[in-house]
Amino acid sequence: MKKHILPNGIAVNQAAILPSPPTGGSQTGSHRPVRGSRVSGRKWGLHLVRRNSIFYFRRRWPEKIRCFGAPEFLSVSLRTQILSEAVKRSAALLSDVEAGEKSMLMELQDTPVNSARIQEMLKELVRQAFVRMIARQESDLTIGNPAPYLSQISAESDRVRAAQKARDWSVALPFAGEIARKNGMDPDDVAAPAVARQVLALIRQLNDLSLSVEQSFDDPLNAGREILLGHGIATTREALKPPMLLSEAIEKACTEAPGDVETKIRVIGKLALAFFGDIPASAIVLEQSFEFLHMAWMLPKGWGKAHGCNRHGQLGIELCALDEIQEADVIDAKLVAEIMGLDTMSIPDKRRRLVQELKPRLTDGYLFVQRDMFNRILRAALGKKRVGRDIDDEDRVVPSHAQLNNRMRAWHKAQKSPCGLPMRVSRPKRRMSWSLEHVSRLLRSPIYFGTSSQTQRSRKATAQKRYIIRDAIYWVPLIMITMGVRPEEILQAAVKDISRRDSILCIYVGNEEDAHLKSEQSRRILPIPQILLDLGFREWVVAKLKAGETWLFPEIQPDQVRGRRLRNLLKTLKLNSDREDIYAMRRTLSSKLMQLGIDTGTRQKILGHLEGTTVDRHYSDGNRPLFNGVHL
DNA sequence: AAGTTGGTCTGAGTCCACGA
DNA sequence: TCGTGGACTCAGACCAACTT
Secondary structure, three states, X not given: OHHHOOOOOOHHHHHOOOOOOOOOOOOOHHHOOOOOOOOOHHHOOOOEEEEOOEEEEEEEOOHHHHOOOOOOEEEEEOOOOOHHHHHHHHHHHHHHHHHHHHHHHHHHHHOOOOHHHHHHHHHHHHHHHHHHHHHHHHOXXXXXXXXXXXXXXXXXXXXXXXXXXXXXXXXXXXXXHHHHHHOOOOHHXXXXXXXXXXXXXXXXHHHHHHHHHHHHOOOHHHHOHHHHHHOOOOOOOHHHOOOOEHHHHHHHHHHHOXXXXXXXXXXXXXXXXXXHOOOEHHHOOHHHHHHHHHHHHOOEOOOOOOOOOOOOOOOOOOXXXXXXXXXXXXXXXXXXXXXHOOOOOOXXXXXXXXHHHOOEEOOHHHHHHHHHHHHHHHHHHHOOOOOOOOOXXXXXXOOOHHHHHHHHHHHHHHOEOOOOOEOOEEOOOOOOOOOHHHHHHHHOOHHHHOEOOOOOOOOEOOOOOOEOOOOHHHHHHHHHHHHOOOHHHHHXXXXXXXXXXXXXXXXXXXOOOOOOOOOHXXXXXEEOOHHHHHOOHHHHHHHHHHOOOOEOOOOOOOOOOOOHHHHHHHHHOOOOOOOOOOOHHHHHHHHHHHHOOOOHHHHXXXXXXXXXXXXXXXXXXXXXXXXXXXXX
């Protein structure tokens, strides 16, 4: 395809000689409007020029192709002096050229001829050659008979030289095709003149080095110093180790990371393997990281969840992330087409429907998490020098946050229809404080007014049966609303963490030695608000103490999935809401305190955020009246 | 029939440390 | 002060066997 476009006949040299179009001229000079006595270039027709009575086809290459290195013009001799024949041939040529351009543009966008990838391939070529040379020097003397080896190498060099002269680029394939394939490139790319030329030259360079090393028995690392450094390889044995595969990099990153991070690394690792295949990690370059992240960006929210495995040993099904994207894309495209076709609908209405009905994708914020995890994988393989914080943007393999941000803006633009309607949506979570109505509905729910079943707490009490069970489900929402502690903080509290301090009943959050806290800042002492005391919190704790309990909420195992029971209950009570979830109760308290004019520092101390020093983290004294003012 | 539960998996937010 | 990276926590979907 490229072949019939690139060799552009007589054009390149003569392009400079031909008169350039005056300002405002489009395409070629031939498009210039007729002005004054000047001979119109369009005398013969579109893209037609006549020189020495022979007609030529002459057309400017589109900017998009020129920026990839194409010359200004395509000029081809039409090999005729007859105008009508020239017009016919020119029309045929034009349609061919335009078709070729189209597919070429697609190709360029699909796999940009990426110089960084080619450099990686050449580097691998060098590395392998050096490994062979060193292995030969260290091998048993009887194996390597120098004479045939030398002549074999010279023969190879001769062959390469001949191929270079004949411009037979396919010769490069046996040398670099396999490496290209392993690096995730199309082996045919190696046969492109620009690439093959470099490959063949390098092969000869390496062969020359082999010959001289074979004869002089110099250390290849020393003798080939320039070649190594020229390809970014240090002159050490260490640097010649085979490149790490993506799968190995994932394993390495996982062993280095803590548990929770490991699961995320495995997620993005699985995606990367599906996207790149198991190629050497060093073969990935910046532009491909962008493509990969774009793929992740298009993942539908909730991908990979419908696998069907559960605790009953169900086998479930294997899901392919790429397929899930494809499916979502198809559905979205159908919806977009359908809505665009509704002539009667106004633009805002169309937007509303699209936002509601399009399949939500990952949020922008989460893509940064994915980026960070991908970063860890590549850092495990390439080291901090290639993948670190303080690297120039153009040297990066994984884009920096800023780079990704910029690129994401472009992606967003591309996901807008011509009339500005969205073709891709996401649903970020925005927590809001609970409305008073919501809180009061919770407090009037069967949890506090009594249930008819001891286990199914959402069932309303009947005349005969009325249970009010004071356990985690009863106290945790109250404590969260009035004190703003995190669920995991209150759930791991021990009975003796509740005690008097200066005659005020307080809870010592994070007092347990082995308590697992979000941060040191969350270690704090909070007074028990009056509301809880009125509800009998003190008596309840005393009863626990007498019963010899250690934990405040023994029914909640520390390693259990916490909070799900409560969440489930809220759901059946129809108290669940996307924005006003359990965790949002912390925010509720904070905003209520703010309305009462309490300064930020104190609020942060109550919530256990960074701010207060160790000394003033104990603010139980004197602050208690504030809590009495909190109306729920 | 509606609700509970505990497996699996991913989604996404918060907070903190560090260094330019 | 801000960008970056890291760690941690919680949210939520799906699923099938149980309970009520």
